[in-house]
Amino acid sequence: MLGAKSLKVGKMQIQTVLGEFTEKFLAEYWQKKPLLIRSAFPGGLDALDPDTLAGMACQDGIDSRLVVEHGDRPWQTRQGPFEESVFEKLPETNWTLLVQAVDRAIPEVSMIRESFQFIPNWRLDDIMISYAVDQGSVGPHTDNYDVFLIQGMGKRRWQFGESAIPDPKFIDGLDMKILETFQVDHDFVLGPGDMLYLPPLVAHHGVAQGECITYSVGFRAPTQNELLVSYSQFLLQSENPDSFYHDDPKAPRDLKETLSDPGLIADHDLERLRSLMIESLRDDRIFRRWVGAFLTEPRSFHEASDEPIDADGLREVLEEEEFIYKVEGSRFAYHRLGSEIFLAVEGETLVLPLRLLDLVKMFCAEEEIPVSVVAKFKDEIGFQDLLIHLWNQGFLRRDYE
Secondary structure (H helix, E strand, C coil), X not given: CCCCEEEEECCEEEEECCHHHHXXXXXXXXXXXXXXXXXXXXXXXXXXXXXXXXXXXXXXXXXXXXXXXXXXXXXXXXXXXXXXXXXXXXXXXXXXXXXXXXXXXXXHHHHHHHHHCCCCXXXXXXXXXXXXXXXCCCCCECCCCCEEEEEEEEEEEXXXXXXXXXXXXXXXXXXXXXXXCCCCCEEEEECCCCEEEECCCEEEEEEEEEEEEEEEEEECCCCXXXXXXXXXXXXXXXXXXXXXXXXXXXXXXXXXXXXXXXCCCCHXXXXXXXXXXXXXXXXXXXXXXXXXXXXXXXXXXXXXXXXXXXXXXXXXXXXXXXXXXXXXXXXXXEEEECCEEEEEECCEEEEEEHHHHHHHHHHHHCCEEEHHHHHXXXXXXXXXXXXXXXXXXXXXXXXXX
């Protein structure tokens, strides 16, 4: 039985759901094989109830789905937002409501992220929460990412395989990607606080036993094409000078060959074109300005603060507040290049002096940030501009009244 315990790393005590088992988990299970952890969150999670989740699914800007196994067609899926009357007409069994990125709306859900800081911040995508009535399910399926499935309330039976399916086949004509065949290697019932880890492409099927709520902590894994497209768009929008193709002066030109075969793209030209493309990736500073912004880019629209501050307002915050808080579900990550820090926040990269490194680390690691510690950096160059910018962009806030 594994519970949330402190893991000592150097001089720091990091609260992690896996405790002292973390190192073994990363070496033997992460992206390799499933793991069931009983009482990972003792007593379960109660950050919200079914009515609150249903209310969120009725709001614009919230990504939600309703899956009815025996609707007008098998595994019928509807996309939110929903009218409240929709829930009154649902059957008593065999349906599930799924709401994405609840950590971006509910502070108590956002705090759960701190339990998974043994994986870098930029890898954690969002926390989806599902509510299911008895026998509710989304069918046997696979995911392309790592996921921790935490039982919040009620019970759910999980059947799953032992290893990844490289090329899963799905039933044609359905709204959901339901596997054609599903081999069960493990079969467990999870109760409140139990947690199941599944690597990418491991087949699994969860069925509610009575009403239940499940929290899904998913980890993003960008594809090669996503990386290339995003970087290309960044280069097009940047102010950096572009480079034109030039023939290689050392490569001889055979006039007779060109005249006889003008359509041929010579191998040495192909390599020179490829090198021109690769060269853009070798500019470390440009790459670093892009990569953090890409890795922290939010999936949904983010609004700036409706209470912007200036230098006087920042001074007031530092004098009056005991804590400041990161906006729910926000991603803060950083990397270094020489004497500069590249702080990436919600799709934006800020270049900061190295003297703010400890402050940046705290912003990245904590959801609740002590003002007394923040204030120690107030005389450092760049501090005031950084705090005002983060606040006015809506990345930092006061406690809710």
